[in-house]
Amino acid sequence: MNTVDPRRWQALIVLAAAQFMVIMDTSIIGVALPDMQRDLGFSPSGLQWVFNAYVVAFGGLLLLGGRLSDLLGARRVFTTGWIILIAGSVIAAAASTAWVEIIGRAVQGAGGALIAPASMTLLMMLFGHNPRELGKAMALYGAAAPAGGTAGVFLGGVITEYLSWPWVFIVYVPIGLLTLAAVPALLPAVQGRRGSLDVLGAVAVTAGIALAVFAIVRAPEQGWSSAATLAQLAGAVALLVAFLLIQRSVREPLTPLAIWRTPGLAVANLAMALLGAAWIPMWYFLNLYLQQVLGYGAFAGGAALLPMTVAIMIFMIGVTARLLGRFGAKPLITGGLLVLAAGVAGLSLVRPDGAFVSDVLPASLVAAVGMSLAYIPAMMSALSGARPEDSGLASGIVNTTYQVGSALGLAVMTAIATSQGAAEAGSVSRLTDGFQAAFIGAGIVAVAGAVLTLLLMRRPEPVTTEAGPEREAVRL
Numbered sequence: 001m002n003t004v005d006p007r008r009w010q011a012l013i014v015l016a017a018a019q020f021m022v023i024m025d026t027s028i029i030g031v032a033l034p035d036m037q038r039d040l041g042f043s044p045s046g047l048q049w050v051f052n053a054y055v056v057a058f059g060g061l062l063l064l065g066g067r068l069s070d071l072l073g074a075r076r077v078f079t080t081g082w083i084i085l086i087a088g089s090v091i092a093a094a095a096s097t098a099w100v101e102i103i104g105r106a107v108q109g110a111g112g113a114l115i116a117p118a119s120m121t122l123l124m125m126l127f128g129h130n131p132r133e134l135g136k137a138m139a140l141y142g143a144a145a146p147a148g149g150t151a152g153v154f155l156g157g158v159i160t161e162y163l164s165w166p167w168v169f170i171v172y173v174p175i176g177l178l179t180l181a182a183v184p185a186l187l188p189a190v191q192g193r194r195g196s197l198d199v200l201g202a203v204a205v206t207a208g209i210a211l212a213v214f215a216i217v218r219a220p221e222q223g224w225s226s227a228a229t230l231a232q233l234a235g236a237v238a239l240l241v242a243f244l245l246i247q248r249s250v251r252e253p254l255t256p257l258a259i260w261r262t263p264g265l266a267v268a269n270l271a272m273a274l275l276g277a278a279w280i281p282m283w284y285f286l287n288l289y290l291q292q293v294l295g296y297g298a299f300a301g302g303a304a305l306l307p308m309t310v311a312i313m314i315f316m317i318g319v320t321a322r323l324l325g326r327f328g329a330k331p332l333i334t335g336g337l338l339v340l341a342a343g344v345a346g347l348s349l350v351r352p353d354g355a356f357v358s359d360v361l362p363a364s365l366v367a368a369v370g371m372s373l374a375y376i377p378a379m380m381s382a383l384s385g386a387r388p389e390d391s392g393l394a395s396g397i398v399n400t401t402y403q404v405g406s407a408l409g410l411a412v413m414t415a416i417a418t419s420q421g422a423a424e425a426g427s428v429s430r431l432t433d434g435f436q437a438a439f440i441g442a443g444i445v446a447v448a449g450a451v452l453t454l455l456l457m458r459r460p461e462p463v464t465t466e467a468g469p470e471r472e473a474v475r476l
Contacts (some may be wrong), residue, residue, distance in 0.1 A: 157302020277409025343367025
């Protein structure tokens, strides 16, 4: 029986805060993008690399982060990740050119790729002894991710409005230092295990993801059937196939292919990828609609998304965990993705002369409820069947699929929006046409996720775990 750590709830605050900050790093730059574009000389299509540089590095290196967490110990990797994130924040804040900014964002993403799986390993270690406590802890931890993504928009608006865009990165420095100071007292030391690192596999999967995103981003300019686009997509496929071959041939692969036999892992990861591919583009283009069409300033644009944050926190903490224990993961993931699709479909009706209360608020709240219902069940379903020694790897996989889905989804929806007029900044009507097309695309992705979950996910028997003198069960 595992020893119960009396500091576990205080430690959860540190872990949830870290998850909040890591995911917020994907969104806090949203409101600052117009100022960054002006000051650093980004092109309209190149601007999304401020977001994608972080997400590609984060998603591409999460598997490596999970493996390092298992080998070196989760607390050590968690600490190292924060040091790297702080360094990347300093680079991004000091950038005077677009390329330096992209490098800083990629370094931030690398730090986040260490923090996220290490956090999950520590959480499972602290609360895995009791399914009821684990459910509560996962609800709080899970709520930190989408809440951080949405709250980042508001905080970015405040900072951009009253300070300047470099401060959206500087804010991570004191927070990171405070987190590092709390680690020795609150987070348990976790012994690693012997093994080797599959560096070649990490390079192949990260390069493959980055090249795929790059090809999709450039496709509207180069042409989808152009030689350059086809060559880039072929190169991405070749790198990802090479990654799979490497995993089959090396003694200690980055991702042992046998882990995909874990019950529920593959389908839950598919759901997470499509959830990210629907949610992140919705957030990205809703932010642009508020500023570029409705004319909101940085602060007002961020504040307009606060109701979504509140809805996410309320539903994830107060509702989803209870529904998960009663109905299991499959109905919640399926229903959540359908509700998200309904919300995004409502946003596809935005008008050039629209208003926040009628065009944005109701649909955004519906979308937030859908996200809240689907996220935690998909996460727990992906992790529930993994062995304790593979918890870091499983966490890395599920976070990778969400982030990669987000990056690819944003790249595709940006291409769609651009083709429908979103690049014509001088025309509010054409901008709105492009944003509507992106919302429709995101809604279709959410529906596809719901259908695939309904068809492919099995409803396993309740998982029984020792918890003191009685045995408790949680249905996943």
